[in-house]
Amino acid sequence: MTSRTRFAVLGVVVTLTLAGCGGSDAPCVAKPGAAPGAVDAPSDCPVSSVIAVDATGALQDRALAQDVSGAALRAAEHTITAGGRLRMVVFAGDANSVEVIYDDDVPALEQLDETRRGPMEQQLRGALAATLDSALGVDDASRALTERVRARARGGTSDIARAMRNGLRTLEQRSGAVAMTLVSDGAQASDQLMLARRLQDGDSRATLARQLGDLLGSAKGIDLVQAVGLGRLPDRVNQSARRTDELVQIWMTACEQTGATSCTTTTEL
Numbered sequence: 001m002t003s004r005t006r007f008a009v010l011g012v013v014v015t016l017t018l019a020g021c022g023g024s025d026a027p028c029v030a031k032p033g034a035a036p037g038a039v040d041a042p043s044d045c046p047v048s049s050v051i052a053v054d055a056t057g058a059l060q061d062r063a064l065a066q067d068v069s070g071a072a073l074r075a076a077e078h079t080i081t082a083g084g085r086l087r088m089v090v091f092a093g094d095a096n097s098v099e100v101i102y103d104d105d106v107p108a109l110e111q112l113d114e115t116r117r118g119p120m121e122q123q124l125r126g127a128l129a130a131t132l133d134s135a136l137g138v139d140d141a142s143r144a145l146t147e148r149v150r151a152r153a154r155g156g157t158s159d160i161a162r163a164m165r166n167g168l169r170t171l172e173q174r175s176g177a178v179a180m181t182l183v184s185d186g187a188q189a190s191d192q193l194m195l196a197r198r199l200q201d202g203d204s205r206a207t208l209a210r211q212l213g214d215l216l217g218s219a220k221g222i223d224l225v226q227a228v229g230l231g232r233l234p235d236r237v238n239q240s241a242r243r244t245d246e247l248v249q250i251w252m253t254a255c256e257q258t259g260a261t262s263c264t265t266t267t268e269l
Helices: 011-019 062-082 119-135 143-155 160-171 195-200 205-216 241-258
Strands: 003-007 047-054 084-091 099-106 177-183 224-228 262-266
Touching: 047 062, 047 160, 062 084, 062 099, 062 119, 062 177, 084 119, 084 160, 099 119, 099 143, 119 143, 160 177, 160 205, 160 224, 195 205, 195 241, 205 241, 224 241, 241 262
Parallel strands: 047 084, 047 177, 177 224, 224 262
Antiparallel strands: 003 262, 084 099
């Protein structure tokens, strides 16, 4: 396993966050959870989350697709239980053309005047899992959805950075705790940057990280930006541990360049 986490929370930010947290003494900010993709925050802290799921490799390997789906659902779990805006999309190839799995507000318990979520929580969790599994080809419940996603993967490109950039721009419009999760092998392949190929050719990691960071744009004000599943290829194809470590480090450095409060990158799903 290769994973890295970086926090850059200034004391003044913590003080301001504490003041706006409500009933809990803990700051209402999103942080990486214990499991890959998970988002951690106080139970009374709504988190607005964008989750971008790369289907390129998952469509070729059902076992990998199941792991990808699990990581994406973990990223959504806190918002399902505590509330916030939840947007989950699946992309393959052109990240401007996505399948929207979910995009709506999840009410906080106090908005529902309830002390526990009950059936609504289970219904949302089940609907997300079923739709995501169909999009990734885990099951055949919706062949039309699966085929739409497969059609997007036929161009031979994988514009992963744009998928994250689009998510970050969406979160710029949200107040409160916010988190961006990318579930992808991280092998950016577009006319702007052929990351895996240039890494294989021996290009400078610092140069590649800077170019990737430029493509990601700004994440200032975003509590958490995480990329999980980096280097995970279909059919259990293994690239060298060194190459995987380099990919994880490049994504970490690129994330730090965005100015996000916290960055996490890992190979794990």
